[in-house]
Structures are given as structure tokens and as C-alpha cells.
Amino acid sequence: MREPDILIVGGGLAGLFCALKLAPLPVAVLTAAPIGEGASSVWAQGGVAAAVSEGDSPELHARDTANAGAGIVDNEVALSVAREARARVEDLLRFGAPFDRDAAGRLAPSQEAAHSARRIVRVKGDGAGAAIMQALIAAVRRTPSITVHENFVAEDLIVQNGRIAGAFARDAAGVLRAFPARATVLASGGVGGLYAVTTNPAQASGAALAFAARAGARIADAEFVQFHPTAIDIGRDPAPLATEALRGEGAVLVDRTGRRFMPALHRDAELAPRDIVARGVFAEIAAGRGAFLDATEAVGTNFAEKFPNVAASCLAAGIDPSLQPIPVAPAAHYHMGGLWTDGRGRTSLPGLWAAGEAASTGLHGANRLASNSLLEAVVFGDRVARDIAAALPALPALKSAHAPGQPERRDPEGAAEIRRIMSRHVGVLRDEAGLREALRALCRLRGRALAEGSMDLRNRAEAALLIAASAFLRRESRGGHFRTDYPASDPAQARRSFITLDEALRAAHGVVASEAA
Structure with missing residues (x-):
């Protein structure tokens, strides 16, 4: 070929x-x-x-x-x-x-x-x-x-004469290679890896969001992150998932005393939209009551046959889901x-x-x-x-492209800090003070990435900045974006959001400047 x-x-x-x-x-x-x-x-x-x-x-x-x-x-x-x-x-x-x-x-x-x-x-x-x-x-x-x-981990796009002409990607040995192309498709997944608790693979760190935005791409609806309400809370990273189909089969959410808590929060109880269920689970855990998915009656002894993947994850942690409720927690799941x-x-x-x-x-x-x-x-x-x-x-003819000869530089501590920042301040619940703190910290980490020459950290920090800045600018609650300081939806803001990297950086730098003043 x-x-x-x-x-x-x-x-x-x-x-x-x-x-x-x-x-x-x-x-x-x-x-x-x-x-x-x-x-x-x-x-x-x-x-x-x-x-x-x-x-x-x-x-x-x-x-x-x-x-x-x-x-x-x-x-x-x-x-x-x-x-x-x-x-x-x-x-x-x-x-x-x-x-x-x-x-x-x-x-x-x-x-x-x-x-x-x-x-x-x-x-x-x-x-x-x-x-x-x-x-x-x-x-x-x-x-x-x-x-x-x-x-091959994509790190940046090739830009020639104002159009995208392929991508730069690093192989397992850390060598950067150019992949020129007349047409480029980004299908690299989401941003869950930017959060401390996620159901996504480690590669889902939002790199494409960052390097496409760096090239000038328009980003839409970045503030809306869906947290799956029933990640299995057994300390694994990424967290295994207790599929929503379990609730579709009649499994219920309970606290550690066995009390159902979702009927008081929504008429559809466990089958309410995910953002509502995630906040319900989050509240029970924050209150110290714990949250568990109980399928012992709805599925019972047929659990392993009907849901083999969930059963395997539970059994590996010493939980028999046919007899015991499954401990669950919200996890970053979909962008x-x-x-x-x-x-x-x-x-x-x-x-x-x-x-x-x-x-x-x-x-x-x-x-x-x-x-x-x-x-x-x-x-x-x-x-x-x-x-x-x-x-x-x-489309224009294919042109050759040469990868810059930059060595691979990773900053695992910086990546881990971003995960903590995003979970603490840009997670299930958000407010202005926390989002300001996130923007300040992410600006600092982006600066560190630029100084170190770490493209991995830069991509993580810029992707996180796009999400945090969009969340900061939407002063209402809607779907996967919940502001405790603006808990109601505002009809005037019932529209999609759009942002560029320059706009996100201006918002973040404005926060930094206001704090320094």
C-alpha cells in the first residue's frame, strides 16, 4: 500500500x-x-x-x-x-x-x-x-x-499553510515521529485521566483537546463532565464500573444502613439522569453514610451470569454482589x-x-x-x-514533515497534582473560590511544563484549563456542571458554550492578576 x-x-x-x-x-x-x-x-x-x-x-x-x-x-x-x-x-x-x-x-x-x-x-x-x-x-x-x-502517543498537530497536515506522536521508546496526512481525524477519547477517580484508561488525559486548541481549534461545552454515579469503590485506578444496566434491572442505591436515598431526590429514583444520581451518591459519601448499589434482590444469584464483568471486579475485591451491596462512588466518566x-x-x-x-x-x-x-x-x-x-x-498534496528533536520529559508529580486539583475543585460540585484556586494552580503547572519542556504535562494542564475556565465562566448549574454558589439553572444561559485556548488563558490570567492586586 x-x-x-x-x-x-x-x-x-x-x-x-x-x-x-x-x-x-x-x-x-x-x-x-x-x-x-x-x-x-x-x-x-x-x-x-x-x-x-x-x-x-x-x-x-x-x-x-x-x-x-x-x-x-x-x-x-x-x-x-x-x-x-x-x-x-x-x-x-x-x-x-x-x-x-x-x-x-x-x-x-x-x-x-x-x-x-x-x-x-x-x-x-x-x-x-x-x-x-x-x-x-x-x-x-x-x-x-x-x-x-x-x-504511539500523539503530542501535537502538524500545521502547514494554515491547515492541519498530520500529527507528531511519540513511540514507546520516547522517540518523536511525524505522521503527515492530507486529512487528520482526532478520535482519541476523553479527559477522565485528569481526575483522581475515573473509569477511563490512563491515556484519556485530554491531550487532543489541548493540542488542537493550541492550533486554534474551537472547543465546545468543555465544562460539562459526566461523573458516573456507580464506579465500584475498591481503591483501583482506574475504577471499575457497575453498569447502569444494573439499575435498569432494578438494583437500588442505599446507605450503609440499607436506606434508599434516591426516591427523595428525584421521581425516577435510581433511574434519574446521571448528574442527579452522581450528586446523590456524592452527598451520602460526604455525610459519612456511604453509598452502595444493592442488586441482591433484583439480580441475586444470576448476577455472575447476567453481569460477568461487574461480578469479576467485585469478587476480586472480596465482594459477592449476589449477596452483598456493592460500595460505589462517583467517578469522572465521560466528557x-x-x-x-x-x-x-x-x-x-x-x-x-x-x-x-x-x-x-x-x-x-x-x-x-x-x-x-x-x-x-x-x-x-x-x-x-x-x-x-x-x-x-x-485536498492539498501530502508534504513531508520533520519532528522536532525534543527528548521526552514527563512530570508524574505534576500530572498527579492536576488530578487532585480537578477532583477537588472542578468535580461533582464546584464554586467560584474553588475554580479560582484551580485556575491559579493550573497556570502555575502550565508554566512549569513550559520551563521543563514537558509536552505531556503541558497538554494535561491546558486541557484542564479549558475545562476549569469554562466552568468558571458558566455561572449557573446545568447537567454535569453544578455550581453550589449558583445552584439553579438560568434560562438565559440555556445555550452551548464555546472557548479557545487564548480565551481560557485570559480568564485564568485575570484570576491570577486579581489575586495579586
């Missing part, structure tokens, strides 16, 4: 699906870990949201998406994605995804929070992500037009924000597309509806592929 004209950064569902949809066009895929090991998609337990059952419809799915998104979902995007859902599920079936079926051979979707119908197409209860990825990885390995470069894209996956920078969690398409609004993430990954993976295939003949 000739040198690929197309570069995809990220080996999760969005990246691999896009690569497969681009075949037979030559594509290079960069993965930060061995393929299938470092992607959040592998760990996804719920499934793909799609209106496949009798009585359900894309219109109902879009309505539920808008309701969960707390007033800022792009309704046209939501409806178009819901309408494409079934076709993308059919694509996944053709690639070999073994979705659950009933005795008659029909897809057997499950229920999840804030969905008005059973529409989560899943695999063996909690194994959708791993099973889908296994099927796609096999398909990628059978496709000669796709070249996978494993253990509704990311690189702004249009309906085709194009970012604000020519030559650059984005898909999956790295993108912000307007689908999720302020609070992602359960299992819409895998759906968005395949819908926009397909859209990006179609748009690039149509645009490629008109």
Missing part, C-alpha cells in the same frame, strides 16, 4: 469504525496502547442506544436525549443521530458484533436510566464495549488498507465537551475532523444520555469517513 493520506489518532470505537468505513482508502491509525487495550470503548458496559423495538422510534429517542441534555442539546443533531442508529447497529452486526437476541432471533435491548423504552443493544449484560471492539479489531486486521501503529464539529465531523480547522468523545457535536448537551456515546462514535465515525472520502480529491 502507498503512504496513507489519512491519519486517525485513536484506536477506540470511533477511530476503528471510521478506518473500516474509509476502506479501501489507505489509512494510518495511531493507538496510545496496544490495540484494544487503551480505549474507553473496550470498557463500555451498557451498549448502543438505538430504537429497534416495536413501539419505540427515533423521535422518542431524540426526545429522551434532549431531556437528559438539560436544555442545550442540538435537536437536529439528536434526531439525525437517532435516525441513523439502526443502520449503524446493522453495520456492527456485519462486522461481527454479537448483540444479545431473544428466542426468536430479534435484538433484545435493555433499559437504562432516562430512556423511555428498552433500547440499549447490548452483549451479555455488561460486555458490549469489549465484544464490539473485539469484532472491529478482527475486521481491521483483515483490512489491508489500514495500518495500525501501536504505542460532553470537546472539539466543536459540524454535522459531518469537521472541526473549525481545515484538514481536521473529530469523532467520538474527543468531539463535541451537540448530541449530548449538558448531560449525556446513557449509551448514546457508542452510538455517536459509530454515527460520526461513518459521517467523517464519508466526508473525507468525498473531500480527499480536492
Whole structure:
């Protein structure tokens, strides 16, 4: 195969699906870990949201998406994605995804929070992500037009004549290499690794958010971080997940005395939107009462059969979930924000597309509806592929690029400090004083990164600054963004947010200057 004209950064569902949809066009895929090991998609337990059952419809799915998104979902995007859902599920079936079926051979979707119908197409209860990825990885390995470069961590973009022309990435030995491309797709996941407690792999540290913003990309909805309410609280990093499907099957949240606490907080109790459940769990833990997911009655002795991944995590920690409640805590799980894209996956920078969690398409609004993430990954993976295939003949010819000869410099202490700052001040609950402290500290750490020449720390600090500055500027509570000093939603702020790195730095420097005055 000739040198690929197309570069995809990220080996999760969005990246691999896009690569497969681009075949037979030559594509290079960069993965930060061995393929299938470092992607959040592998760990996804719920499934793909799609209106496949009798009585359900894309219109109902879009309505539920808008309701969960707390007033800022792009309704046209939501409806178009819901309408494409079934076709993308059919694509996944053709690639070999073994979705659950009933005795008659029909897809057997499950229920999840804030969905008005059973529409989560899943695999063996909690194994959708791993099973889908296994099927796609096999398909990628059978496709000669796709070249996978494993253990390459993207650090920056190549910019030529005002357009994106590829990326710089570092291999496992610390050597920086240029990957020039006529079309570049960022599908590198989210920002969970910026938080002390997360369900995301370590590679999900928001680097693409930072280096795309450095190149001038427009960032959307960065303040909206979804905290999964039921990460299994057993001291592991990343924290294993107790899938929302458990609550869909009737599991309840209780304190250490066995008292249910969600019915007093929302009419849908455990099936309320995730931000509400996460704050409920957070409050119980903060009050010293603890929080536990009790599936002993709803699932009971069938637990290991229905939810094998959750069962394995619990049993490894000495907890039998068929007999004991599972200790849980909120964990950074999904970023509704990311690189702004249009309906085709194009970012604000020519030559650059984005898909999956790295993108912000307007689908999720302020609070992602359960299992819409895998759906968005395949819908926009397909859209990006179609748009690039149509645009490629008109794109400028490929030019060579040389990586700067800078050695790898890491600062694990600085990275750990960012995780503490983000969890303490830009987490489930936020306020002005804490956000000011976060902006001051992140500015200091960015300065340290620049002085040390640590691109890893710089990317982490700048990604965190984009989130913290957006949270500082939104003086209300909405979805995954909750300000204790502005606890109500403000109708005047019922709109998406947009920010550039320069704007985030101005906000942060303004805080620093005001404190020094």
C-alpha cells in the first residue's frame, strides 16, 4: 500500500469504525496502547442506544436525549443521530458484533436510566464495549488498507499553510515521529485521566483537546463532565464500573444502613439522569453514610451470569454482589465537551475532523444520555469517513514533515497534582473560590511544563484549563456542571458554550492578576 493520506489518532470505537468505513482508502491509525487495550470503548458496559423495538422510534429517542441534555442539546443533531442508529447497529452486526437476541432471533435491548423504552443493544449484560471492539479489531486486521501503529502517543498537530497536515506522536521508546496526512481525524477519547477517580484508561488525559486548541481549534461545552454515579469503590485506578444496566434491572442505591436515598431526590429514583444520581451518591459519601448499589434482590444469584464483568471486579475485591451491596462512588466518566464539529465531523480547522468523545457535536448537551456515546462514535465515525472520502480529491498534496528533536520529559508529580486539583475543585460540585484556586494552580503547572519542556504535562494542564475556565465562566448549574454558589439553572444561559485556548488563558490570567492586586 502507498503512504496513507489519512491519519486517525485513536484506536477506540470511533477511530476503528471510521478506518473500516474509509476502506479501501489507505489509512494510518495511531493507538496510545496496544490495540484494544487503551480505549474507553473496550470498557463500555451498557451498549448502543438505538430504537429497534416495536413501539419505540427515533423521535422518542431524540426526545429522551434532549431531556437528559438539560436544555442545550442540538435537536437536529439528536434526531439525525437517532435516525441513523439502526443502520449503524446493522453495520456492527456485519462486522461481527454479537448483540444479545431473544428466542426468536430479534435484538433484545435493555433499559437504562432516562430512556423511555428498552433500547440499549447490548452483549451479555455488561460486555458490549469489549465484544464490539473485539469484532472491529478482527475486521481491521483483515483490512489491508489500514495500518495500525501501536504505542504511539500523539503530542501535537502538524500545521502547514494554515491547515492541519498530520500529527507528531511519540513511540514507546520516547522517540518523536511525524505522521503527515492530507486529512487528520482526532478520535482519541476523553479527559477522565485528569481526575483522581475515573473509569477511563490512563491515556484519556485530554491531550487532543489541548493540542488542537493550541492550533486554534474551537472547543465546545468543555465544562460539562459526566461523573458516573456507580464506579465500584475498591481503591483501583482506574475504577471499575457497575453498569447502569444494573439499575435498569432494578438494583437500588442505599446507605450503609440499607436506606434508599434516591426516591427523595428525584421521581425516577435510581433511574434519574446521571448528574442527579452522581450528586446523590456524592452527598451520602460526604455525610459519612456511604453509598452502595444493592442488586441482591433484583439480580441475586444470576448476577455472575447476567453481569460477568461487574461480578469479576467485585469478587476480586472480596465482594459477592449476589449477596452483598456493592460500595460505589462517583467517578469522572465521560466528557460532553470537546472539539466543536459540524454535522459531518469537521472541526473549525481545515484538514481536521473529530469523532467520538474527543468531539463535541451537540448530541449530548449538558448531560449525556446513557449509551448514546457508542452510538455517536459509530454515527460520526461513518459521517467523517464519508466526508473525507468525498473531500480527499480536492485536498492539498501530502508534504513531508520533520519532528522536532525534543527528548521526552514527563512530570508524574505534576500530572498527579492536576488530578487532585480537578477532583477537588472542578468535580461533582464546584464554586467560584474553588475554580479560582484551580485556575491559579493550573497556570502555575502550565508554566512549569513550559520551563521543563514537558509536552505531556503541558497538554494535561491546558486541557484542564479549558475545562476549569469554562466552568468558571458558566455561572449557573446545568447537567454535569453544578455550581453550589449558583445552584439553579438560568434560562438565559440555556445555550452551548464555546472557548479557545487564548480565551481560557485570559480568564485564568485575570484570576491570577486579581489575586495579586
